[in-house]
Amino acid sequence: MNLKKIAGFAAAEEIQDGQIIGLGTGSTTHYFIEKVGMRMKEEEINVMGIPTSYQSFLLAKEWKIPVTTLEEHDVDIAVDGADEIDPNFNLIKGGGAAHTLEKIVDYSAEKLIIIADDSKIVNKLGKFPVPLEIISESRKPVFSALEDMGANPKIRMAQYKDGPVISDNGNFIVDADFREIDNPIQLEKDLNSIPGVVENGIFSQMVDQVILGTSDGVEVLK
Numbered sequence: 001m002n003l004k005k006i007a008g009f010a011a012a013e014e015i016q017d018g019q020i021i022g023l024g025t026g027s028t029t030h031y032f033i034e035k036v037g038m039r040m041k042e043e044e045i046n047v048m049g050i051p052t053s054y055q056s057f058l059l060a061k062e063w064k065i066p067v068t069t070l071e072e073h074d075v076d077i078a079v080d081g082a083d084e085i086d087p088n089f090n091l092i093k094g095g096g097a098a099h100t101l102e103k104i105v106d107y108s109a110e111k112l113i114i115i116a117d118d119s120k121i122v123n124k125l126g127k128f129p130v131p132l133e134i135i136s137e138s139r140k141p142v143f144s145a146l147e148d149m150g151a152n153p154k155i156r157m158a159q160y161k162d163g164p165v166i167s168d169n170g171n172f173i174v175d176a177d178f179r180e181i182d183n184p185i186q187l188e189k190d191l192n193s194i195p196g197v198v199e200n201g202i203f204s205q206m207v208d209q210v211i212l213g214t215s216d217g218v219e220v221l222k
């Protein structure tokens, strides 16, 4: 049973004709984008997408979903994945290094739906390190600030190239391991106040709905 597909396909059924959709990034949103493309063909609904990464842009193209930008349209609904979801629906995102544009698009949406398999539900955020997109020149002071905050930071290294992962925006990604995060709302603000941090992967107080894929089928939270 593909739990990511269950969640992605269920979220695509929420989409209505004429909507502007924020297209999240990752393997779960892959299924969402695919199903939106199928619905456009089979049900002749017309929608436009605002991709949150180059990967999502390519997928939208593949499924013939017209793309637009935040300059031209407001976002009616954004559908995105997550790496961790806590009981208050705060998130860690950025496993795919796309959290900066994801946050811009997701936060500007009228409605934000998070899709995931049920393994992403946690009691407390922090087992998954918090991704931060940083300006490369700021690595040393950013590491010092993170260490002072009790985190163990690491530059994310690329798998198929020597050296660091470079984000779609040309920046480094730092994974900051906090182990347990007591106050994600405050930490989201504190991390962004470190000079050199472009954006961090904590998404607090923004989620309108969570659609989970479980072995019993679809579960809707909130």
Ligand SMILES: O=C(CO)[C@H](O)[C@H](O)COP(=O)(O)O
Pocket: 024, 025, 026, 027, 028, 029, 080, 081, 082, 083, 092, 093, 094, 095, 096, 097, 098, 099, 102
């Ligand atoms: O934040 C993200 C990318 O930056 C993804 O949404 C998150 O990593 C979840 O990915 P997946 O659906 O592949 O488990």
